[in-house]
Amino acid sequence: MLSEEEKKEIQEEINHYPYPSAACIDALKIVQHYKGWVSDESVKDIAQFLNMSNEDVDGVATFYSRIYRKPVGRNVILLCDGITCMIMGYESIYEFISKKLGIRFGETTPDNRYTLLPISCLGDCDHAPAIMINNDSFNRVSIEIVEELLENYK
Numbered sequence: 095m096l097s098e099e100e101k102k103e104i105q106e107e108i109n110h111y112p113y114p115s116a117a118c119i120d121a122l123k124i125v126q127h128y129k130g131w132v133s134d135e136s137v138k139d140i141a142q143f144l145n146m147s148n149e150d151v152d153g154v155a156t157f158y159s160r161i162y163r164k165p166v167g168r169n170v171i172l173l174c175d176g177i178t179c180m181i182m183g184y185e186s187i188y189e190f191i192s193k194k195l196g197i198r199f200g201e202t203t204p205d206n207r208y209t210l211l212p213i214s215c216l217g218d219c220d221h222a223p224a225i226m227i228n229n230d231s232f233n234r235v236s237i238e239i240v241e242e243l244l245e246n247y248k
Contacts, residue, residue, distance in 0.1 A: 096139045100124055104143060114144045118154045122161050131162040159213050166209040167202045169247040172226040175212045182222035190237045194244065207248070 096104070107120035121140045126132050132140075132155055141151040155161045162170070173179075173188055188199075191210060195203050202209040218224040221233035225240070227247055232239065 096125070096136075096143060097128065100128055101143065104140075108144070115146045115150070118144060118146065118151060119158070122151070122155050122158075126161060131165050133163075159211070165202070166211075167206045169207060169227055170209045170211060172211050172213040172216065173199075174214070174216045174218070174222070174224045176215045176219065176222075178219040179216075179223040184223040187223055187225070187235060187237065187240055190240060191244075194241070208244075 103124045104117060104121045107117040107124070108114045111117050118140070121144060122132055125136045125140060129136065137151045137155060138148050140146075141148045144151070155163060159172075171191065173184060173191065175184055175188075192198055195208055195210065197203055197208070197210050199210055199212050213226070216224040216226055216231060218231065218233045223235055224231065224233045225235055225243075226232070227243060232243060235243075
């Protein structure tokens with residue numbers, strides 16, 4: 095069930111659009127902000143609030159890679175696996191992170207500190223390889239830089 099605060103914030107977003115369904119992405123982001131991810135129940139609640147079908151809301155939620163449809167760790171590491179990052183050594187970065195944290199893509203560390211996810215592009219191709227941790231972007235990353243970054247995110 096949507097909290098009163100979530101409903102209030104979603105309604106504020108709806109007021110910016112000519113029809114409620116246009117606020118779907120905003121509603122998903124608001125729910126994720128409060129809950130950390132968007133459950134099936136939250137999709138149903140958003141759909142009802144916006145007068146949309148569950149399938150339409152789920153379609154929007156699953157289209158965007160930054161809307162999480164299952165629980166994630168406190169820190170989400172998005173590793174670009176686009177062609178430029180691949181050419182510039184993303185695979186060694188992935189193997190290092192995977193070995194250091196003991197997780198593969200789509201997994202969360204047992205202490206719930208990190209979730210590792212692939213992302214098709216971070217828009218930083220001229221400075222590849224690139225990663226994002228939470229909302230912080232890093233480019234031209236090396237194993238040494240990644241090792242330091244992992245220590246900074248508790």
